[in-house]
Amino acid sequence: MASTERREEALSRQRIVDAAVELLDVAGEGGLTFRALSARLRTGPGAIYWHVANKNELLVAATDAVLAGATGTDTVEDRPEDAIRTVALGVFDAIDKHPWIGTQLARSPAQPALLQIFERIGQRIQALGVPGEAQFTSASALLNYILGVGGQNAANARTQPPGTDRTAFLATESAAWKNLDPDEYPFIRNVAGQLRDHDDRAQFLAGVDLILAGIANLNPRGRTRR
Amino acid sequence: MASTERREEALSRQRIVDAAVELLDVAGEGGLTFRALSARLRTGPGAIYWHVANKNELLVAATDAVLAGATGTDTVEDRPEDAIRTVALGVFDAIDKHPWIGTQLARSPAQPALLQIFERIGQRIQALGVPGEAQFTSASALLNYILGVGGQNAANARTQPPGTDRTAFLATESAAWKNLDPDEYPFIRNVAGQLRDHDDRAQFLAGVDLILAGIANLNPRGRTRR
DNA sequence: ACCTGAACACCGTTCAAGT
DNA sequence: ACCTGAACACCGTTCAAGT
Numbered sequence: 001m002a003s004t005e006r007r008e009e010a011l012s013r014q015r016i017v018d019a020a021v022e023l024l025d026v027a028g029e030g031g032l033t034f035r036a037l038s039a040r041l042r043t044g045p046g047a048i049y050w051h052v053a054n055k056n057e058l059l060v061a062a063t064d065a066v067l068a069g070a071t072g073t074d075t076v077e078d079r080p081e082d083a084i085r086t087v088a089l090g091v092f093d094a095i096d097k098h099p100w101i102g103t104q105l106a107r108s109p110a111q112p113a114l115l116q117i118f119e120r121i122g123q124r125i126q127a128l129g130v131p132g133e134a135q136f137t138s139a140s141a142l143l144n145y146i147l148g149v150g151g152q153n154a155a156n157a158r159t160q161p162p163g164t165d166r167t168a169f170l171a172t173e174s175a176a177w178k179n180l181d182p183d184e185y186p187f188i189r190n191v192a193g194q195l196r197d198h199d200d201r202a203q204f205l206a207g208v209d210l211i212l213a214g215i216a217n218l219n220p221r222g223r224t225r226r
Numbered sequence: 227m228a229s230t231e232r233r234e235e236a237l238s239r240q241r242i243v244d245a246a247v248e249l250l251d252v253a254g255e256g257g258l259t260f261r262a263l264s265a266r267l268r269t270g271p272g273a274i275y276w277h278v279a280n281k282n283e284l285l286v287a288a289t290d291a292v293l294a295g296a297t298g299t300d301t302v303e304d305r306p307e308d309a310i311r312t313v314a315l316g317v318f319d320a321i322d323k324h325p326w327i328g329t330q331l332a333r334s335p336a337q338p339a340l341l342q343i344f345e346r347i348g349q350r351i352q353a354l355g356v357p358g359e360a361q362f363t364s365a366s367a368l369l370n371y372i373l374g375v376g377g378q379n380a381a382n383a384r385t386q387p388p389g390t391d392r393t394a395f396l397a398t399e400s401a402a403w404k405n406l407d408p409d410e411y412p413f414i415r416n417v418a419g420q421l422r423d424h425d426d427r428a429q430f431l432a433g434v435d436l437i438l439a440g441i442a443n444l445n446p447r448g449r450t451r452r
Numbered sequence: 453a454c455c456t457g458a459a460c461a462c463c464g465t466t467c468a469a470g471t
Numbered sequence: 472a473c474c475t476g477a478a479c480a481c482c483g484t485t486c487a488a489g490t
């Protein structure tokens with residue numbers, strides 16, 4: 001049995017980033033600490049700095065590591081709208097699983113994973129026949145919407161202890177909306193019921209579809225392509 | 227002249243929040259510190275805790291203070307689409323002026339100012355004749371898009387030293403896009419020129435219009451109302 | 453080349469003590 | 472009731488010293 005004894009692996013950027021992702025997942029955004037991380041890796045805090053420049057670089061790398069495989073595989077045969085929905089849902093689901101990504105994507109603009117997502121969306125926008133000048137705007141609108149939803153989901157996740165029942169949370173929130181002043185918040189009171197019963201993921205997709213419909217409207221060929 | 231001597235005003239929540247806003251504006255998100263804030267208010271750090279529970283509450287209050295007057299005045303005669311554009315631009319401009327708001331809005335979900343913005347948008351969605359079930363989704367899509375753009379703008383502002391020339395920044399970024407691998411990033415290379423010349427505010431509005439067009443598409447009365 | 457861990461310069465927050 | 476400021480329990484980051 002002595003031969004199966006746990007071997008000490010050498011420290012590496014890869015191991016550090018993996019451990020950071022685990023720590024963020026179990027302990028939340030506040031849980032990633034150089035002390036906690038080095039304890040987990042059985043080393044001193046200073047050792048990490050040999051492989052990673054600082055905490056921000058570590059967060060960027062952790063986000064990229066998670067997002068890299070999350071945006072789905074390109075299937076050239078897909079209709080462009082469906083390919084866009086796939087990418088969007090990939091980001092949505094990744095943030096749902098790792099809420100700290102949502103915060104990080106809203107913090108670091110040059111995040112490489114973001115560039116790749118933007119490229120994927122843009123190629124499909126192009127395939128949709130959107131006129132040249134409107135392509136940049138259309139792809140940006142989609143990306144910004146996706147990031148906005150991600151940020152809000154991350155914020156919601158942060159207020160709840162991890163693993164809180166989502167139904168209970170929505171019920172509480174919905175009840176609070178119903179108690180708002182009817183003169184000041186008639187609309188919100190009105191949709192409070194929809195908040196309780198709504199499906200986050202479906203609503204996210206509906207928003208994507210709203211933007212896609214707006215984009216189809218730009219297309220000189222109209223929206224009845226193929 | 228002795229009578230015009232600076233009088234020591236009593237500490238108050240109001241004065242604390244005002245000072246926090248000033249500090250955030252001049253020193254950025256990292257500049258708001260209980261020590262820096264108390265020094266500015268000529269008191270000790272502990273004194274602030276008598277008026278404000280903690281730093282998060284202070285950030286929420288500071289964001290609300292800035293956003294309160296920023297979303298424009300309701301003009302009942304406006305066409306609903308224009309009223310929505312006004313609210314959206316109000317938020318956009320507020321974040322442009324105080325980038326730290328963009329980060330904060332993506333962090334705290336129950337932010338009261340957000341509720342008011344959501345209400346304003348929702349009322350106009352209703353006025354547009356959007357069917358009941360789609361109202362919540364439509365208003366959410368608009369809000370999430372607005373927050374997404376705000377978050378990205380805040381992130382961009384954070385990477386630049388305050389007061390950096392925007393044109394120079396876009397030129398650098400655009401040049402970087404042009405240097406990307408043509409096989410991996412054909413779309414981004416293609417729109418790099420548009421990045422350099424684009425107007426943030428106009429592009430933001432174009433995105434709002436995309437969503438509004440998608441919403442009009444839902445409307446059984448069609449988009450030729452009135 | 454890579455790791456160790458004490459030390460530095462900060463934080464947010466608390467709290468006994470004052471007025 | 473409100474303010475003071477030292478003290479506590481943390482941070483991220485650095486760096487001399489080790490192997």
